[in-house]
């Protein structure tokens with residue numbers, strides 16, 4: 191029997207393959223817990239701890255970092271399917287959402303902390319992913335679904351507005367990421383830079399405009415996400431969508447952490463100590479460790495999402511495909527280096 195339904199042509203002929211990304215997302219908190227157990231064994235064992243706890247901590251942390259990576263690989267495969275069934279469509283969106291697992295876990299953790307249930311985060315997350323899995327399983331997988339028709343002109347104008355807002359926001363982000371990079375020289379320089387920059391981004395006029403622009407990026411990005419994921423996309427486009435999903439959720443989670451959790455609930459200054467989970471730090475505290483993948487991927491995706499946008503602009507302006515792809519890959523690699531440097535600085539590396 192020949193079928194035009196892409197799922198069968200692309201090897202996604204079992205439901206199981208559609209479930210890999212949400213399943214990986216479901217175990218993410220337990221991988222971080224495994225890491226923290228390794229750290230506890232290292233601390234309690236002191237000089238006699240031996241190599242095993244170190245190995246354990248390293249393997250679990252790498253496995254936690256692999257979760258968004260695995261989700262991205264499956265999102266790319268699912269997005270390449272030309273004629274999607276309802277189940278593929280759902281699985282594609284679930285995989286893209288799973289790329290943002292570090293954000294979802296942090297957001298749930300912060301909200302439950304404020305509500306007084308800090309230990310329930312793993313279980314709330316497991317229930318959330320169980321609901322996503324059920325949604326994928328319950329969708330039909332036999333017939334292809336037609337892409338919904340949405341106004342091309344709304345999309346065109348929205349994409350332009352999205353890009354214009356992004357260009358303004360990038361000015362803030364260059365300062366903000368530069369500020370985090372200053373942490374490599376120590377908390378003092380980070381604080382000096384932050385205090386100077388606060389005159390700009392926390393001023394009465396700039397702060398509401400900045401927050402408004404970020405929220406506009408989230409809402410417009412959501413519309414573009416729905417539109418883009420209804421159709422097949424190549425690996426570059428899927429990477430752009432996945433990085434956008436991560437950033438949209440990160441912006442909401444980060445603003446909740448800064449404006450509501452820190453400044454309103456805890457009433458603390460949102461400086462270096464807050465960002466780095468002082469006094470215990472990011473690496474040794476079982477709660478704070480979630481901030482390591484969160485921040486690494488936030489900086490990585492902010493720069494690579496921008497590079498993806500530049501690729502599209504350059505292609506429209508006539509740049510050849512190979513050059514445009516290389517430009518994006520270079521931007522993405524730079525994002526990776528900057529992200530790792532910032533978080534190493536936050537974990538104590540000094541240059």
Ligand code: HEM
Pocket residue numbers: 363366370384388391392397400404437440441444448459460461462464465485486488489492532533
């Ligand atoms: C390693 C990565 C990052 C760290 C450690 C970090 C940390 C912080 C801290 C400590 C603040 C409070 C600043 C203050 O009190 O003056 C802040 C504010 C903020 N961050 Fe980040 N951030 C990071 C990445 C990002 C990214 C990728 C975005 C956007 C996509 C972002 C958007 C914002 C916004 C909009 C604010 C609010 C600024 C205001 O007070 O008006 N941050 N961040």
